Amino acid sequence: MADEKLPKLREAVAGLGQISDKEKSGFISLVSRYLSGDEEHIEWAKIHTPTDEVVVPYDTLESPPEDLEATKALLNKLAVLKLNGGLGTTMGCTGPKSVIEVRNGFTFLDLIVIQIESLNKKYGSNVPLLLMNSFNTHDDTLKIVEKYSNSSIEIHTFNQSQYPRVVADEFLPWPSKGKTDKDGWYPPGHGDIFPSLMNSGKLDLLLSQGKEYVFIANSDNLGAIVDMKILNHLIHKQNEYCMEVTPKTLADVKGGTLISYEGRVQLLEIAQVPDAHVDEFKSIEKFKIFNTNNLWVNLKAIKRLVEADALKMEIIPNPKEVDGVKVLQLETAAGAAIRFFDHAIGMNVPRSRFLPVKATSDLQLVQSDLYTLVDGFVTRNSARTNPSNPSIELGPEFKKVGSFLGRFKSIPSIVELDSLKVSGDVWFGSGIVLKGKVTITAKPGVKLEIPDGAVLENKDINGVEDL
Known part of the structure; x- marks a missing residue:
């Protein structure tokens, strides 16, 4: 079957003027691997x-030297790269997700820039920031980073590959069938970071500046900050790749996990699990950790492996189905690259x-009194004794950032909250305190307003009469 489909596809891809030869060959390579079915x-x-x-x-890592010069030397071997290809569409935003306001009027990107600025200022180091955009976020990001033009840090942007969606029934690229707008294309997942870093010229630039490691993380993960202990460990042990993992809770049962397989460390994703073992995979007894997608990777190793394909x-x-047409996009994940690197490790890090x-319920957590903001770092309130965060479920009325913000006069205090479930047309006043387990349900067609200053502890509220 592959024999018939590939030549036609190859011919059609050759005629696409919008992408580079490297993108074309990367795409063809991905498709031919998929068609050959030689997936392990x-x-x-x-x-x-x-x-x-x-x-x-x-907690077994040694503390790095306290010496300022030694710390500066370590940091000068590092670059920080944030995955910035995602749009905030699930939260009702247009443009890159990284420009959603998180706290005190600061966006994800503002916080990232402030963090790196304060590191560089403290140690006199030069840690650059790279943003990997997709064609969806590129133009907007270029405009947004202009506001940091006076910043002391070097900011680089580059694009990940742009691949054509394939029309499922004919197995031909959609753009060659006339779909020439953005919908005809897709970014092929963050596994594409390695060739894109190389193809953009940024990899060679970093190597020429004496950088040895890149710390890669999702731009929406506020906990993904530079950690000197991890960097120090990797440099001393010469680990080419490190994936940060953290203990699973019941909320993370679908997350990829690390396994030892035929003598190497490997990422196991739920999609690879045989049906008979899915429940076992989801249990937190056997597979206790999951991938945070905070990755530390040696730059020379990336170059070596990309050059060797x-x-x-x-x-x-x-x-997917787009405009009534069934299309296929093939993607890869950066975490799955762990098995190709030498001395690759996982690092079991604190949940912080x-x-x-990912959703407005997460935004409620980070905007609440559960966290404070210092030098761009979001720090958990020590007054909360429970190590895990409250579980928050908000109904569809709260799904978009605009409507979420509109329904709260101020974000309630949740330091002593265990769980909150809100459904229906609910509105919150200011200065509200939530404790224990709270459920708020507005009856259909009824607007339920929680008054200013209300203290709700272990309450089940179905109407004004319950307040």
């Missing part, structure tokens, strides 16, 4: 739980290093 299947019996040598407990990460087929904002 995991043999369940060969999976082993990684030892502490492979997944290093964070050795990074053959598992392909994630992502079928994983604070993503």
Whole structure:
């Protein structure tokens, strides 16, 4: 089957003027791997739980030298790269997700810039910031970073690859069938970071500046800050790749985990798990950790592996329907590259290093009194004794950032909250305190207003009469 489809596809891709030859060959390589079906299947019996040598407990790391010059020398070997290709569409925003306001009027990107500025200022170092955009976020990001033109840090932007969506029934690129606008294309997942870093020229630039490691993280993860202990460990142990993992809770059961497999450390994603073992995968007994997507990678190793075309990460087929047409996009994940690097490790880090904002319920957490903001760093309030955060479920009325913000006069105090579930047309006054388990349900067609200063502890509220 592959024999018939590939030549036609190759011919059609050759005629696409919008993308570079490197993007064309990368795309063809991905498709031919997919069609050949030579994906490695995991043999369940060969999976082993990684030892502490492979997944290093964070609390066993040595503290780096306190000496200012030594710290500066360490930091000068580092670049920070944020994945900035995502749009804030799920939260009702247009443009890059990184420009959503998180706290005190600061966006994700503002906080990232402030963090790196304060590091560089404190140690006299030169840690640059790179933003990997997609064609969806590129133009907006260029405008946004202009506001940092007076900043003391070097900011670089580059684009990840742009691949054509494939029309499922004919297996031809959609742009060659006349779909020439943005919908005909897709960014092929963050696994594409390695060739894109190389193709953009940024990899060679970093190497020429004496950089050795890049710290990669999602731009919406507020916990992903530069950690000297981790950097120090990697440089001393010469680990080419480090994935930060953290203990699973029941909210993370679908997250990828690290396993030892045939003598190497490997990422296991739920999509690779045979149906008979999915429940086992989701249990937090056997697979106790999950991937935060905070990755530390050696730059020379990236260059070596990209040049050898050795990074053959598992392909994630992502079928979609756009404008009534069934299309296929093939993607890869950066975490899956771990098995190709030498001396690759996991690092079992505190949960505080994983604070993503995927929905408005996450935004409520980080805007509340559960966190404070110092030098761009979001720090958890020590007054909360429970190590895990409250679980918050907000109804569809709160899904978009605009409507979420409109429904709160101020964000309630939640330091003593265990769980909150809100459904229906609910509005919050200012100075509200929530404690224990709180459920608020507005009856259909009824607007329910929680008054200023209300203190709700272990309450189930279905109307004004319950307040």
